[in-house]
Amino acid sequence: MPSDVCVVIPAYNASSTIGNIIIGALKHVSRVIVADDGSTDNTAVAASGAGAEIVIIDRNRGKGNALKVLFQKTVDEGYDAVISMDADEQHDPEEIPKFLAAHIMHPDDIISGSRMGEKEKIPRARYNSMCIARYYISLAANQFIEDTQCGFRLYPLSIIKKIRLKTEKFVTETELLMKAGDIGADIRFVSIKTIYNENGTHFKPVKDIVAITAYVISYIYVKWFIEGITSNDSNTYSAKSHVRDLIGRNKKMDILFQMFTVFTALPATVFFLLEYQFLGLLMPNNFASIRERGFGFSKITLSTQMLPVLLIVAGIEKIVNVAWPKVNILDGFIKRFFSNLWKDTE
Ligand SMILES: Nc1nc2c(ncn2[C@@H]2O[C@H](COP(=O)(O)OP(=O)(O)O)[C@@H](O)[C@H]2O)c(=O)[nH]1
Ligand SMILES: [Mg+2]
Numbered sequence: 001m002p003s004d005v006c007v008v009i010p011a012y013n014a015s016s017t018i019g020n021i022i023i024g025a026l027k028h029v030s031r032v033i034v035a036d037d038g039s040t041d042n043t044a045v046a047a048s049g050a051g052a053e054i055v056i057i058d059r060n061r062g063k064g065n066a067l068k069v070l071f072q073k074t075v076d077e078g079y080d081a082v083i084s085m086d087a088d089e090q091h092d093p094e095e096i097p098k099f100l101a102a103h104i105m106h107p108d109d110i111i112s113g114s115r116m117g118e119k120e121k122i123p124r125a126r127y128n129s130m131c132i133a134r135y136y137i138s139l140a141a142n143q144f145i146e147d148t149q150c151g152f153r154l155y156p157l158s159i160i161k162k163i164r165l166k167t168e169k170f171v172t173e174t175e176l177l178m179k180a181g182d183i184g185a186d187i188r189f190v191s192i193k194t195i196y197n198e199n200g201t202h203f204k205p206v207k208d209i210v211a212i213t214a215y216v217i218s219y220i221y222v223k224w225f226i227e228g229i230t231s232n233d234s235n236t237y238s239a240k241s242h243v244r245d246l247i248g249r250n251k252k253m254d255i256l257f258q259m260f261t262v263f264t265a266l267p268a269t270v271f272f273l274l275e276y277q278f279l280g281l282l283m284p285n286n287f288a289s290i291r292e293r294g295f296g297f298s299k300i301t302l303s304t305q306m307l308p309v310l311l312i313v314a315g316i317e318k319i320v321n322v323a324w325p326k327v328n329i330l331d332g333f334i335k336r337f338f339s340n341l342w343k344d345t346e
Contacts, residue, residue: 002100004080005154006031007093009052010066014087015042017199021085022050024093028100029083033073035066043087063151063202064165064172071160081107081156088199091152091192098190099154106188110159110180112145113152113192121194128334129209132310135303135338136216137174140223141181142234142289144342146189148177159185164239166248170208171215178219182237214258219244221261221268227287228275234289269304273297295341303337310334 007025011018011034018034025032032052036044038060048054055069067084074082083099085091091113102111119127134148151173159180167175181187222244226236239245248254261268276287276297285291290300313333320327 001028001030003030005029005083005100005103006033006074006079007083007085007096008032008067008070008074009034009047009085009087010037010063010070011035011039011043011047011087012037012060012063012066012202013039013041013043015039015046017089018043018052018087019046019050021087021089021091021093022047022052025085025096026051028093028096033070034087035070037061037063037066062169064168064170064175067172068165071155071157071165075157075161079157081154083154084151086151088201089197090195090199092195095152095190095192098192099152102188102190103154103156106186108156108158109186109188110156110177111154111188111190112147112177113150114147114189115150115192115194116146117191118194121196123196124331125205128330131334132338133174133212133216135341136220137178138341139289139300140178140216140220141187142184142292143181143187144340145177145181145187148174150192152192159183162239163237164242164245166245166254167211167215169211170203171211174212175215175219178216179237182223182235184235214262217265218247218258218261221265222247223289224272224287227289228272228279229283229286231283231285232288234292266305266308269301273301293342295343299341306333306337310337 007029009018009021009032022032022034033055034043034047034052035055035057036047037057044054044056055073057066057069070082081103083096085093095113099111115122122130130147130149134145137148138144162183163176163179165172165175177187223236226243227233247257276290280286287297290297310333314330317327317330
C-alpha cells in the first residue's frame with residue numbers, strides 16, 4: 001500500500017454513500033481525507049465512522065474550493081500525489097489500483113478516469129456537451145483528453161504546485177486540466193466503469209455548463225492571443241505571471257472579460273485565423289500548439305462558427321422530437337464538427 005498517495009473526497013450531503021467509498025478506498029491507500037463542505041446531513045459523522053479524516057468547511061462553497069483545501073493540506077503534509085473521487089458512488093474504489101499502477105509507470109503525469117469505454121451509458125445530453133467541451137479543453141491543454149469531466153483522477157502534487165487555481169465549483173477541474181496541459185504536463189487515462197445511479201446531482205445543467213464554457217473560451221482567448229504574437233510558444237501558462245490569472249484577480253473584471261470573450265468568440269476566431277495565416281509569415285511557428293499537431297486553423301475556425309448553428313440544430317431537434325421522438329440530428333452534427341482533432345482515437 002503506497003504511503004505517498006492518499007485519496008481525497010470533496011463531499012456535500014453525501015451521508016448515505018460516503019461510508020462505502022471510504023471503506024473501499026482504504027483497502028488500497030492508507031489514508032482518505034474528506035472535505036465536508038457545509039453539509040446539512042451527517043456526512044462528517046458517516047465519513048469519520050468509516051475511517052476517513054475530515055476537514056470541515058463551515059459553509060457550502062462548492063467542489064472547486066473543497067479540492068483546493070484538500071490539495072493544500074496534502075501538499076503541506078508532503079504527499080507525492082492524490083487521487084480525487086466523487087462522494088456519490090459514481091466511482092468504484094476497486095478501480096483505485098489502476099490509477100496507482102499508471103502512476104508508477106508515469107509518475108509525472110495526471111491520470112484521469114475515462115468513461116468513454118462505456119459511453120452509451122452516459123445520458124445523451126451530458127455526452128454531447130462533454131464532446132463539445134473536450135474539443136476546446138483539449139485545444140487549451142495541447143493534447144487530446146478523452147474524458148474532461150471525470151472527477152476520478154490522480155494528480156501528482158508537483159503539478160498542482162505549479163498551478164494557481166482561480167475558479168470555483170465545477171469549473172476548477174477543467175481549469176486544472178487546461179493549465180496542467182498548458183505548462184507541458186501529460187494527461188493520461190485509465191478506463192473506468194461508467195456509473196449513473198439514483199444518487200442525484202448537484203451539477204446545474206445550465207448554470208454550471210455556462211460557467212465552464214465561459215471560462216474555457218476566455219482561457220483559450222488569452223492562450224491564442226499569446227501564441228499568435230510569439231514563436232514556438234505552445235506552453236503559455238505560468239503561475240507566476242499569467243494574463244488570464246491577472247484578469248481573474250478582480251472578480252468583476254473577470255466576469256466582464258468572460259462576457260466579452262463569449263460574445264466576440266466568433267469574429268475573434270476569424271481574426272486568429274488571419275493572424276495564423278499572415279502574421280505566421282513574419283513570425284515563424286506562431287500558434288505553435290496548433291502547428292505542432294498539424295490540423296490547421298481553418299477546421300477550428302469552421303467548428304467555432306458552427307456553435308450558433310449547433311444551438312439551432314438542438315432547438316429544431318427538440319421541436320421535431322415532440323412528434324417524432326426518434327429523430328436525431330444533433331449527434332451527427334457534433335461528430336462532424338467537434339470530433340477528435342488528434343485523430344488517434346475516435
Ligand atoms: N465539496 C463539495 N463537493 C461537491 C459539491 N457538489 C458536488 N460535489 C462533489 O462532486 C461530485 C460530483 O458532483 P455531482 O453533483 O455528483 O455531479 P455529477 O456527478 O457531475 O452529476 C460529488 O459526488 C461530490 O463529491 C459541493 O457543493 N461541495
Ligand atoms: Mg455525481
